[in-house]
Amino acid sequence: MDSKSDYRACVDLGTDCCGCELCIEVCPRGVFSAARDSVGFFYPKAEAEKCISCGLCSRKCPVINSKNLAESTHNIGVFAGWSTDEDTLMKSSSGGLFSALAKAVFAENGKVAGAVYSEGFKAVEFFIADNYSGIEAMRGSKYVQGRKSDIYRRVKTELKNCPVLFCGTPCEVAALVSYLGGAPENLYTCDFLCYGPTTEAALSQTVEHLERKYRSRIAALTMRNKRFGWTPKYIFKCVFSNGKSYENFFGNMPIGTAFTSLKRPSCHSCKFKDNMRASDITMADYWDIIGNSEAVEYNKNGTSLVIVNTLKGKQLFEKIEDFYSFSTEQLFAQKKPKALVSCAPVSPSRGPFEGKFVKMGLIEAVRASKSVKSKLMEHVPLPIKYYGLKLLAKVRSFRDRG
Numbered sequence: 454m455d456s457k458s459d460y461r462a463c464v465d466l467g468t469d470c471c472g473c474e475l476c477i478e479v480c481p482r483g484v485f486s487a488a489r490d491s492v493g494f495f496y497p498k499a500e501a502e503k504c505i506s507c508g509l510c511s512r513k514c515p516v517i518n519s520k521n522l523a524e525s526t527h528n529i530g531v532f533a534g535w536s537t538d539e540d541t542l543m544k545s546s547s548g549g550l551f552s553a554l555a556k557a558v559f560a561e562n563g564k565v566a567g568a569v570y571s572e573g574f575k576a577v578e579f580f581i582a583d584n585y586s587g588i589e590a591m592r593g594s595k596y597v598q599g600r601k602s603d604i605y606r607r608v609k610t611e612l613k614n615c616p617v618l619f620c621g622t623p624c625e626v627a628a629l630v631s632y633l634g635g636a637p638e639n640l641y642t643c644d645f646l647c648y649g650p651t652t653e654a655a656l657s658q659t660v661e662h663l664e665r666k667y668r669s670r671i672a673a674l675t676m677r678n679k680r681f682g683w684t685p686k687y688i689f690k691c692v693f694s695n696g697k698s699y700e701n702f703f704g705n706m707p708i709g710t711a712f713t714s715l716k717r718p719s720c721h722s723c724k725f726k727d728n729m730r731a732s733d734i735t736m737a738d739y740w741d742i743i744g745n746s747e748a749v750e751y752n753k754n755g756t757s758l759v760i761v762n763t764l765k766g767k768q769l770f771e772k773i774e775d776f777y778s779f780s781t782e783q784l785f786a787q788k789k790p791k792a793l794v795s796c797a798p799v800s801p802s803r804g805p806f807e808g809k810f811v812k813m814g815l816i817e818a819v820r821a822s823k824s825v826k827s828k829l830m831e832h833v834p835l836p837i838k839y840y841g842l843k844l845l846a847k848v849r850s851f852r853d854r855g
């Protein structure tokens with residue numbers, strides 16, 4: 454039997470599998486189920502005897518077919534911009550482009566699919582909103598991999614009646630386009646520069662740890678709170694049902710360590726970089742605009758980079774409202790963002806950290822990997838850490854100048 458035409462084509466991808474779950478969805482014999490690896494990432498597990506070698510799974514898999522799924526045009530317009538609605542900007546991770554695109558699609562009586570927290574903030578899954586207030590929960594980068602379940606099928610059903618905007622990682626967008634056999638005219642797709650998520654298990658263990666400590670359920674959570682603005686550091690904040698709250702630098706949190714040291718393995722050799730994207734629009738945090746002498750301006754509360762890939766994307770971008778934008782083609786041509794063109798490197802601490810994670814769980818693994826200094830820093834309130842770091846940066850720049 455040729456492994457290209459049976460279940461083995463997918464299973465043999467091993468760590469190149471991006472976890473899009475499409476093979477599970479398309480297989481007519483229910484050969485695949487989603488199985489977790491030792492750290493919680495999902496991979497397809499096959500019941501070999503059920504397979505009839507129809508080859509559908511390998512014809513649809515976005516990793517195997519990444520070259521055929523990439524859009525033929527890219528970067529046909531490049532802009533910087535931000536939402537002019539303060540509330541939207543402050544609730545969005547970056548400049549609020551996603552909300553502006555969603556609003557334009559709702560204006561066409563369309564629907565919007567995006568990632569939301571589920572299971573009491575212990576997981577992430579896809580949801581389809583039919584009005585603007587429904588996208589509230591989609592806002593905010595959730596740095597763990599979302600479960601796809603039947604989202605591809607649900608989007609297909611919606612497309613029979615109305616336009617749909619789908620926003621997800623580049624591999625999720627490619628999987629949807631593959632499932633649909635090409636992008637229909639009324640489907641808009643939007644992805645983002647993606648350095649790769651960590652495992653859902655890191656989120657659930659972080660949440661369980663905090664809920665134990667505060668003896669209360671989490672009622673709201675964000676990994677990109679903007680109380681100090683958009684930069685320089687991401688701030689994790691959660692509010693508990695008992696009214697208490699907790700905040701810290703995301704990078705100092707257990708989930709932050711996992712995000713750096715324990716990404717999905719496929720993300721280190723991602724097949725959806727640069728011109729391999731299947732989306733109409735790609736969005737990003739426009740970090741390169743900060744301090745660049747060529748840059749005219751940026752918004753301290755968030756600036757989106759907008760990369761328009763297709764004519765359909767251009768038409769949608771031209772329809773958005775309450776979003777200030779200007780072309781940055783020159784700056785983009787000089788410096789393409791790192792996460793657009795290259796994959797996240799494997800963290801040097803991955804091996805030992807992964808070993809500890811499997812053995813002791815996230816919280817103990819992080820504790821065992823932390824220096825005495827960072828353990829002490831845990832007890833310093835966030836505003837003191839934040840302004841202390843700012844002062845230190847100023848002293849350093851003063852010293853370097855003179």
Ligand SMILES: Cc1cc2nc3c(=O)[nH]c(=O)nc-3n(C[C@H](O)[C@H](O)[C@H](O)COP(=O)(O)OP(=O)(O)OC[C@H]3O[C@@H](n4cnc5c(N)ncnc54)[C@H](O)[C@@H]3O)c2cc1C
Nearest residue numbers: 545546547548549550551567568593595620648737738792
């Ligand atoms: C895993 C991950 C890695 C990222 N890596 C980079 C990077 O390397 N460089 C960079 O510039 N930006 C990165 N981003 C952030 C991305 O730039 C911003 O989300 C984007 O600019 C949107 O900004 P916005 O202000 O419109 O945000 P928001 O309104 O906050 O956008 C939210 C959108 O992101 C989607 N989303 C959030 N979390 C997930 C998830 N786990 N899976 C799928 N979709 C999700 C939602 O569906 C929603 O559509 C990453 C985001 C994620 C989730």
Ligand code: SF4
Nearest residue numbers: 480504505507508510
């Ligand atoms: S039955 Fe077809 S789709 Fe299912 S695993 Fe076998 S080859 Fe793949």
Ligand code: SF4
Nearest residue numbers: 463470471474476514
């Ligand atoms: S990349 Fe997606 S379709 Fe391909 S094997 Fe992995 S889960 Fe299945």
Ligand code: SF4
Nearest residue numbers: 623624647649720723
């Ligand atoms: S880095 Fe690539 S493989 Fe990983 S989630 Fe993002 S798009 Fe998918």
